[in-house]
Amino acid sequence: MSVTENKSEPEEEHERIWDRIGRPFTRWKKTLLEKSRPHKTLHYWVKKAFEELLAIRIIRFIVQLSAFLVLFYAGIVFVLGYDPLMGTIFSGVAWLIPIFGYIPMPFDMPQGIAQGTATSFFDLIQFIGQQGVFPYIAVGVILIVPILVGRSFCGWICPFGFVQDLFALTPIRKRFPSKKLDQRLKSVKYVILFIVLFFVAWLGVSTFFGIDANLRGAIPLEFATALWTTINPSSTFFVILPYLYLYGVISPILTEWNPPFLAWGIPMYIRLGFLIVVLLVALFMTRPFCRYLCPTGAMMGLVGEFSFLTISRSATECLGPTCDSPRCKQACPVGIDVMAKPFGPIHDRECILCLDCVAKCGHDSVKVEYG
Amino acid sequence: MNRRVIAIAILCVGLAALAFGIALGQHEIVRSWLQVFSDAYAPFFPQPP
Numbered sequence: 001m002s003v004t005e006n007k008s009e010p011e012e013e014h015e016r017i018w019d020r021i022g023r024p025f026t027r028w029k030k031t032l033l034e035k036s037r038p039h040k041t042l043h044y045w046v047k048k049a050f051e052e053l054l055a056i057r058i059i060r061f062i063v064q065l066s067a068f069l070v071l072f073y074a075g076i077v078f079v080l081g082y083d084p085l086m087g088t089i090f091s092g093v094a095w096l097i098p099i100f101g102y103i104p105m106p107f108d109m110p111q112g113i114a115q116g117t118a119t120s121f122f123d124l125i126q127f128i129g130q131q132g133v134f135p136y137i138a139v140g141v142i143l144i145v146p147i148l149v150g151r152s153f154c155g156w157i158c159p160f161g162f163v164q165d166l167f168a169l170t171p172i173r174k175r176f177p178s179k180k181l182d183q184r185l186k187s188v189k190y191v192i193l194f195i196v197l198f199f200v201a202w203l204g205v206s207t208f209f210g211i212d213a214n215l216r217g218a219i220p221l222e223f224a225t226a227l228w229t230t231i232n233p234s235s236t237f238f239v240i241l242p243y244l245y246l247y248g249v250i251s252p253i254l255t256e257w258n259p260p261f262l263a264w265g266i267p268m269y270i271r272l273g274f275l276i277v278v279l280l281v282a283l284f285m286t287r288p289f290c291r292y293l294c295p296t297g298a299m300m301g302l303v304g305e306f307s308f309l310t311i312s313r314s315a316t317e318c319l320g321p322t323c324d325s326p327r328c329k330q331a332c333p334v335g336i337d338v339m340a341k342p343f344g345p346i347h348d349r350e351c352i353l354c355l356d357c358v359a360k361c362g363h364d365s366v367k368v369e370y371g
Numbered sequence: 372m373n374r375r376v377i378a379i380a381i382l383c384v385g386l387a388a389l390a391f392g393i394a395l396g397q398h399e400i401v402r403s404w405l406q407v408f409s410d411a412y413a414p415f416f417p418q419p420p
Contacts, residue, residue, distance in 0.1 A: 128397065136392030143385025147378050306378040347374065 056359040060155070064162040071159045072238060122296040126226040129200040132208035146300045150307035154290055154297050155354035160234035161290055167282035168333070175284050182335055185292045186350065190302075193295035196228045220267055228295060230267055233275040240271060286333040290352060301349030310369050311351060311358065315343035317365035328357035328366050338366060345369050 124138035145153065154161055168174070177185060203224060206212035216224045223230055281288040290297050320339055328338040334350045338357050341348070357366045 133397070135397070136388045136395060137397045138392075140385045140387075140389030140392055143381050143388065147382045147385065303381060306374055306381060308375075308378060 056355045060354060063156050064159075064165065067157045068159045068162045122299060123226060123229050126196065126200050126229055129204045130207065130225060132204050132206075132212075134204075142299055143303060146304035147307055148309070150304040150309045150353045151297060151300045151349075151351060152309065152353035154294075154300065155352035158234075158290075160237060161287065161352070163237065163279075164282045164287050164289060165333070167279060168286045170283055172283050174286060176335060182291075188292050189295055189298040192228070192293065193298045196295055199227050220265075223267070231271050231274055233271070233278045233289060236271045236275040240268075287352075291334050291350070297352070304351075305347050305349045307347075308370050309353065310345040310347060311338070311353065311355075312345045312367045312369040313338060313341055313343050314365040314367060317363050318343070319363060319365070323363070325362055327360040327362065331356040331360035 121135075121138040121141040125135045125142075128135035128138065176182065203212060203215060206215050229235055278289050278293070285291075318339070323339065326339055329336075332338065333354060333356065334352055336346075336348050336350055336357075338346065355368065358368060
């Protein structure tokens with residue numbers, strides 16, 4: 001039997017008053033005490049600044065920015081066909097690009113356009129699959145990488161994820177759909193994934209048996225080559241826009257070279273409209289594309305659910321519903337309610353392992369686990 | 372089934388797919404798509420004798 005049940009009426013009244021006045025007062029007193037602690041010397045502030053500098057969010061930002069710059073520059077090199085910084089001190093940095101380029105990366109690389117190169121495994125699946133060949137390498141990558149590191153590529157490397165993070169920095173109040181609607185919208189990306197894979201399989205099998213002419217004749221070339229990559233906002237942002245600027249109608253440098261995918265037709269309107277809508281929504285919501293639309297993330301999430309690398313909720317340190325500052329939930333860019341998860345490793349296919357919840361938890365109860 | 376067992380099984384299948392893809396020469400398809408990089412960076416890499 002608990003003590004509270006035996007309390008008399010005055011005692012309960014005292015508790016109520018204590019709740020209203022005493023506890024906030026204690027907190028205020030505690031803050032005052034913390035502020036007046038003698039150890040807050042220069043050393044303390046230097047140490048604190050160093051800790052802040054090495055905070056997870058800052059490290060992630062630096063990694064994201066580096067990946068963004070390398071990949072964006074790779075897009076420029078691809079568009080131009082040569083290295084504009086060749087001969088300068090920066091050309092050494094650009095050595096990274098071909099190294100990056102030869103590895104099928106498990107996310108939407110900016111070079112992955114219908115008429116361009118393909119290094120994202122999802123682009124590879126579309127490109128190779130529609131030729132009637134099973135994409136072994138791409139499938140191998142999708143199975144290996146998320147098992148080893150989960151969806152951390154989404155949170156740490158993906159350049160379009162970084163663009164969305166930058167948009168989220170705008171001081172506009174973020175709004176999120178209700179939990180039920182959120183769950184329904186999150187399933188959209190799996191529907192997109194299924195449609196794309198079904199289409200690729202259909203076209204691939206038709207090509208294998210030599211009966212693909214009618215199918216290819218019925219749809220624009222770009223959609224047949226890579227259904228998703230053609231409208232992928234990431235490809236539009238990193239490749240189509242530079243192309244348009246350098247060779248298209250926006251450019252002062254008009255050339256005779258006029259690739260078909262830059263023509264102002266329905267595919268171009270669709271991809272530009274899609275990109276604008278995604279970026280506009282990204283002003284009001286964190287990572288809307290990753291949450292609801294990205295089939296690459298969906299594919300990684302399905303495998304990454306079994307990942308060795310996970311976030312873990314400590315049974316001994318997490319206060320659960322009694323936590324006075326549930327910042328882990330508020331910090332999550334993809335809307336995972338960490339505190340609603342059972343204790344131990346959190347196997348959520350939406351988790352992009354950004355570690356914001358780990359950084360934000362004031363009780364050190366959200367941790368990273370491997371194994 | 373234990374999650375770890377499933378994870379190791381997926382990992383093995385992935386490694387097998389990757390090895391099979393390389394054995395079939397699919398990495399050459401990737402390489403050919405990225406030829407533009409080779410062309411752009413040819414001056415930086417040591418030329419074969």
